[in-house]
Amino acid sequence: MRDLWRVLKRSRLAMAGVLVLGVIVLVALAAPLLAPFDPEAIDIRNRLARPAWFGGPEGHPLGTDSVGRDLLSRIVYGARVSLFVGVATVLVGGLFGSFLGILAGFWRGRVETIIMRLVDIQLAFPSILLAVAIMAILGPSLWNVIFVLSLATWAPFCRVARGQTLSVCQEDYITAARAIGAGPWSIIRRHVVPNVIGPLIVIASFALATNIINEASLSFLGVGVPPTTPTWGGMLGEGRNYIRMAWWVSTLPGVALMLVVYSVNVLGDWLRDYLDPTLID
């Protein structure tokens, strides 16, 4: 872990990514302290106010939306949904997929056939299309979003975990462990998991970026988290209707969104290079 940190410090871009993400996590945690207004407080007289630094009234640094809600406060609160959904879906989908993948690679046979057929079927659906369809039937809610995005996440983890497990199981130390009578679960826990986890972490970082974008896409399309909850995607979707009058509503939440996704991608790239030195050029 200390080694990881030392190498991380050498990459300026990756450090910047950590810094930005750190700040945004803090902002999400401390949202009630940082937001100048109640993110859901409506103020019709002040609707579509320009950002203060752009000739707007004092008090609303980033302006207000179509019903006069403070944009900065909503962006600050929006970080919560974005990060929570991203992390939760990667944890649920990633753990589930990796578990099945290890089972498939370790036990082979019929278990493997069934699991890998399921992966094929899951991957046959363009993930956002399936997510939109299920959301349409289940109805908008935070937990439904987490469910559908986890469903869209598990298959790649499963595929990679299986491949890694297959190759690990060829190793002599697995044969040795079997020979001294180690049970399957103990072999999986002590030998397989530590050896397959690296590539899975890399996938997790890219899945995090994808899921944060997908959550925003669902909210943008109006089939995500209920519209009263401030989300970056939802704000952009609503702001789109006022694009000719108020550019800030449909652009500023996107800046926050892109900053998060970019930082995650930078870290993902760095992690991939770190875990697989043959890729470094």
Add this chain to the structure above:
Amino acid sequence: MARYLAGRILQTVFILWAVASIAFFLTLLSGDPATLMIGEHWTAEQVAAFREYMGFDRPLFVQYLEYLGRIIQGDFGVSVRQQVPVTQLILERFPATLQLTLAALSIILMVAIPVGVISAVHRNSLTDRLAMGGALVAQSVPTFWLGILLILVFGVWLRWLPISGRGSAANLILPAITLATFSTARIARLVRASMLDVLSADYIRTARAKGLSPGRVHYGHALRNALIPVVTLLGIEFGSLLGGALVTETVFSYPGIGRLTIQAIQARDLPLVQGVITFGAMLFVLANLLVDLSYSYLDPRIRNA
């Protein structure tokens, strides 16, 4: 080869069946499809009549078999709102989406391959760093936000291009760029990595050693081999283009399948939702079958494996 082909086609048929079945059983997630479709402001008799009209009152197994039988004949049922066959609605909108996707695909290929190759050949140069830095940014921009920015700059401020609808070539420019950006970045990065991989191979050293010009080595020998993994990714990319079309068509009010899907969802038109999902997944599966077959054609090692 024949065996590989037969196996691959059999697998595709199995997946198509699974896709159709999932689309069928998806509607059961809500509990009662009749209530979901017409809402709750109706009397019990009216809901019952609608349920009978849709055939929801029959045993599930019978409904399922009938559904599969219809799908095989290309019949996805009738749209509840528009009273038009779903297949007809999909086929009306499909050319628009196909046009958008092909436009995006040509942008992807025209930009990603040269950028990837140049980056790999001039590895670690300023050009390479700028290109790859740009690619990472492009990969981080949410599609719908990019669409909004393009509308704002080229439609609202500069007034150069139309921001919605379909018709002229000008209508296609902004949506195609929006749809292409993410995949362009991903493929440029892959082309670069794959090129670097190939450039360190022995046969490239041999080609250099026998005095071939750098151009012949890079474009004659290296690129052709470097493109093999790119072809595979293109198949997968087709899926993200379909998903991206959902968002892009909504942003630009472009009358394609993606917008049809969102409209079907907003109108709670279940047969239409079912049809569009199945159709989209089928396209994706068939595209991947084609990619796999061309892949085995490009790389003999695959079909003999």
